Amino acid sequence: MTEVAESAPASGSALLVKKHALEGEAYVIRKIIKIDAAKCNSCGECVTACHEGAIGMDNGKAVLLRDDYCDGLGDCLPACPTGAITFEEREALAYDEVAVLSNLKSKTFKELSRDYLKHLKTPSLSSKKRNRLDRERKSCLGQWPVQIRLVSAHAAFFKDADLLVAADCCAYAYGDFHNEFMPGRVVLIGCPKLDAVCYTEKIAEILAQNDVRSVTVARMSVPCCGGIEQAVKNAISSSRKAVPCVVRVISPQGMLAPETPSHMNPDEHDVHAVCK
Known part of the structure; x- marks a missing residue:
């Protein structure tokens, strides 16, 4: 050197x-x-x-x-x-x-x-x-309103839509709810325990009036959230349409369970709708 x-x-x-x-x-x-x-x-x-x-x-x-x-x-x-x-x-x-x-x-x-x-x-x-x-961080919400009981089944955003039907607690329990579930989907939320409405009838009307491509159900693992999953299944049966449906379950600790496909046969009509 x-x-x-x-x-x-x-x-x-x-x-x-x-x-x-x-x-x-x-x-x-x-x-x-x-x-x-x-x-x-x-x-x-x-x-x-x-x-x-x-x-x-x-x-x-x-x-x-x-x-x-x-x-x-x-x-x-x-x-x-x-x-x-x-x-x-x-x-x-x-x-x-x-x-x-x-x-x-x-x-x-x-x-x-x-x-x-x-x-x-x-x-x-x-x-x-x-x-x-x-x-x-940006919101992934693409339409309004979001409450199942408030939306109109004839709303333009339902045309050729992929639906997300979610128990309202999910967005609080799962930290990345917006990015994981909402992009590209029309969002409908509700609480089957507290809302005094029949989700099956409203969701069935939405499916009957529109060419919905798919439905994703996001629910909590607690028992009362089973009502929103059952309401969607009953609505698909009532609509007589073969709409693909996937159920995602979130724990109160924010853990996401593996994806569960729900195979609905439109000829098997389930009359046990979850209504209050």
């Missing part, structure tokens, strides 16, 4: 710049970020603040991926809520803009970005980041 010393620029900086020839790469004494793992709270704010892709997550902690990706400007410093990131002056690879641009386009960077997105879903995420993500 050879070493060359150069005087500081005429700007007055007293820093003595040292350049090394080591495997064709230039090392200099320069300002670069330093991350204190003990202070890092795993929030990941610095990852998004760094436009050069110099910071990533490793085992839930922020790390400097490569010296030559860090430009030393410190956009990440104010983003860190715990003060885990500071500057230091040390021997490091010079900032390499060409390498940064190449990395940002590379498969490796995309994989790191995907790992970071996975990290955002972990319990270690800061409340600040979690609250921001919660605000950004």
Whole structure:
């Protein structure tokens, strides 16, 4: 290894710049970020603040991926809520803009970005980041009203629709209810224990008046929720249509049971409708 010393620029900086020839790469004494793992709270704010892709997550902690990706400007410093990131002056690879641009386009960077997105879903995420993500989540509801007793069987949104008939408690028990169940479906909700209506008659009317493509039933595992499942089955039988039906059962702890197909024969009419 050879070493060359150069005087500081005429700007007055007293820093003595040292350049090394080591495997064709230039090392200099320069300002670069330093991350204190003990202070890092795993929030990941610095990852998004760094436009050069110099910071990533490793085992839930922020790390400097490569010296030559860090430009030393410190956009990440104010983003860190715990003060885990500071500057230091040390021997490091010079900032390499060409390498940064190449990395940002590379498969490796995309994989790191995907790992970071996975990290955002972990319990270690800061409340600040979690609250921001919660605000950004979009509703998957595509029509109104949603109450079974309030919808009109002649509503235009029932044409060629995939129905979701859900016990209203499901949306509270299952955390990802919107994304898991609602996209692309017309949503109908009700409580068979509290609503003094006959769901079978309304749902049967909807099926009779429209070419519904499928029905998904979302219900809780508690006994009283059996009424909404039975009402849908009775409605399909009453409609005399072979409508595919799937039942999804959610526990009070938010666990989703395996999908259960319900094979309804329109010629087997079940007169035991669940009505109050």
